[in-house]
Amino acid sequence: MLYKKGNLTNETLISLYKKMLKPRMIEEKMLILLRQGKISKWFGGIGQEAIAIGVTSALTKDEYILPMHRNLGVFTTREIPLYRLFSQWQGKANGFTKGRDRSFHFGTQEFNIVGMISHLGPQLGVASGIALANKLKENKHACAVFTGEGGTSEGDFHEALNVASVWSLPVLFCIENNGYGLSTPTSEQYNCENLADRGKGYGMESHIIDGNNILEVYSKVSELADSIRENPRPILLEFKTFRMRGHEEASGTKYVPDELMDAWAAKDPIDMYRNFLMFEGLLTTQIDEVFRNEITNEINENLQLAFDEEKIISTKTKELSDVYKESIYQEVTSTSETENIRFIDAISEGLKQSMEKHDDLIIMGQDIAEYGGVFKITDTFVDQFGKERVRNTPICESAIVAAAYGLSINGIKSVVEMQFADFVSSGFNPIVNLLAKSQYRWNENAAVVIRMPCGAGVGAGPFHSQTNEAWFTKTPGLKVVYPAFPYDAKGLLATAINDPNPVLFFEHKALYRSIRQDVPTDYYTLPLGKASLLKEGNDITIITYGAAVHWALETLDKNPEISADLIDLRSLQPLDTEAIYTSVKKTGKAIILQEDSLFGSISSDISAMIMENCFEYLDAPVKRLASMETPIPFEQGLEQQYLAKNEFEAALLDLLEY
CATH class of the missing domain: 3.40.50.970 (Thiamin diphosphate (ThDP)-binding fold, Pyr/PP domains)
Incomplete structure (x- = not known):
């Protein structure tokens, strides 16, 4: 040599x-x-x-x-002290993962090392x-x-x-x-x-x-x-x-x-x-x-x-509290006039105002710069913020999500736009194994928002129509937000960007240009994990989110004699269980309506939670209503048949008669 x-x-x-x-x-x-x-x-x-x-x-x-x-x-x-390395390998507290991960699966900001998975x-x-x-x-x-x-x-x-x-x-x-x-x-x-x-x-x-x-x-x-x-x-x-x-x-x-x-x-x-x-x-x-x-x-x-260090001891409370980085909600109320705008305009406005508020916030996604994204949400952004902050990406969802995590590690927030929520499957691994586990594994938060244009009703077929929130509500460490109205979308997006944890932000494509609302023109926030009670009644509780909220509103408008609490969850993780339980204990009946297919979905968990916590208050079994257990078809008639929308009225009336 x-x-x-x-x-x-x-x-x-x-x-x-x-x-x-x-x-x-x-x-x-x-x-x-x-x-x-x-x-x-x-x-x-x-x-x-x-x-x-x-x-x-x-x-x-x-x-x-x-x-x-x-x-x-x-x-x-x-020059990491050796006793800390040895403690890490023995799963003790002086290590870097509190006994939660082994060997070299750890990072440390103190020494500027990022461990692998x-x-x-x-x-x-x-x-x-x-x-x-x-x-x-x-x-x-x-x-x-x-x-x-x-x-x-x-x-x-x-x-x-x-x-x-x-x-x-x-x-x-x-x-x-x-x-x-x-x-x-x-x-x-x-x-x-x-x-x-x-x-x-x-x-x-x-x-x-x-x-x-x-x-x-x-x-x-x-x-x-x-x-x-x-x-x-x-x-x-x-x-x-x-x-x-x-x-x-x-x-x-x-x-x-x-x-x-x-x-x-x-x-x-x-x-x-x-x-x-x-x-x-x-x-x-x-x-x-x-x-x-x-x-x-x-x-x-x-x-x-x-060797002399005591065996690590923790509690269930401590373990659960370390899944997410503590997020202190900072309420910002509007002081401006309102403007009647579409759902898509509210997303764009909220994103732009967050870019103005956080001068190092980065947006990344396919075709989002000069082209403005396939839905034109970031149209003109590059003129105001430049291509350093509004970044077109190659078609590589996994690397971009991982890069967003790297940005967060190095102190910069980012928003990643999935062109369609369906494409997130190509970035699934870094979301569930990097972003979600980071805080729990080595006390490193992941300040990343992933925007998810989702949902059926626009004839986009099996690869552009999924509402796949259940993939992520299952994963500890992720937050999942799913607004149904422009006002909520703008305020919740601002809060999601402020949050130090990874947030999946679902935006239903069919609502983009079909739903309008008076929305404040200036920057404001809304809390995550707080449902919205849209209607109050005594006979039944309707629990829903996303486009299905509007299906429920149409049904209630058609049947004014129905006295119902209508809960728009807005946030699926964290979930406003207090709002759900309070309403169900009052009405005695509950129906959960969603666009996603039924098995393994968020409605299954909500139904089980109601049965476990409100059983003695129920006058009927909890009803779940969801779309067909098939991929989402393209042809308009088949797509309408797929969706749960047309079956909701009959299911609601049947439950009221129970």
Whole structure:
């Protein structure tokens, strides 16, 4: 192995050795503890230390780095106290996830590290979002994110690189090509000679680096990091290396040919570098022994601190309270005159006024800039706010949601427009596994609003008509808002943007241009989780939301003799259970009307909650009414047959007669 010192000082050369030695010795200790049953799992990075240490050392401590399972050297080079790492691996309170996540699945703003999730790919999109925030702030920061060669097969890899290239984001995409994705060799992972060659397809600079040569890693990455700080752009780095342990210890390495293992053992990054330093006269056996004794003592002292720490204890109340970041509602009342506007105008106006209020708020979505979005909600926005804040995106929902999360981590709010709510399925993973779990996992909120144009009634067919709120009301950590009127839409959107938690904001397409209302012209807010009582009566409670609210109003207008409480939920998570229970206890009967199909829907949960909490007040079974258990058809007659609208009146009258 050829080592080139360049202009590196002797102090730096020795420092890099010590930085590599520490994670190697920690790992060797962890393997002993694993066999003793004192930790539950271990993902070994033995043989890959030069990459983590070299990359981390090339970045400043205030630059974000996003490591993977085998990057212990990132954490030790950032000088995280070892007892905190050991506590993390034992699920104790001095760790970073309060016992809620294991091993390296954690992040820490204190050390500017963002931990990965097991789905691997979204990590890259998060880095693109962090880099976008750096670019917008003009702080001249680089960002580095790791993945393995197996992770490059995921769609998120390609989406993240494409976004970073199109937007010229200052991020280093670091591939640790260690030969195997778990047990699958590279020959079955990709069909090109070098992964770095993929950079050409994205118009991206790329480099191949000997991942076992600490000086090559450190020198090259330092040079590139300096370059992208001054000239923002993404760079793809492929580090050729090998892991000497299994994917995790239970996996073993039987699938690796002995000759391959022997060849890479001879290239051990620490052994080779130690020999080089000794040849240069910078290291002796005695000095090396001193280093090892110092590290051994540090490991043992910190391990004892972790062992002595009490087992973590929590309560159900504490666990539940940490799912969402505390949100303090700030009421802003209107002081202006009103104007009679459409639902779509209220959304546009609320979004624009929030952009004016939050001068760093970013909107991202397909065709939202000059074109104004497919529904023209952001028409003219780019003239007022510019393309830095009103950003057209490539067609890659997953990477954009992940990037929105990265923006939030780096202190910038964002609103993501799904062109249609149906397309959110392509961004489902980062919503439910990054945004939703972030606060609970590592105390990091996700200030992201995802706008969801949804619903049937406009002949858009199976791929543009879903009202898929139940996908998200099921997921702890998400808030779900679904207004039915312009006044509510504008005020709730402002509050959703102010909220530090991720919010799915559903906007029914059929209401966009069909519903009008007098709406204040200035900025105002409305609380999430507070239902609206549209009509009051004594005979029955109608619970509904979205377009179905208007179906219920039409039915009641047609049947003025019906005395009903009509509850517009407005917010599905949090849900105004008090309003529901109060009404049902008064009327004794309840019918839940929704556009979504029935099974597994929000109405099922509301019905069960009423039965559990109001059973003794009921004079009839709770009735649920929903659309057919089919995809949504295109043809007008079939679509009308699909919807629950035409069946509501009969169901309501039947329940009243019970």
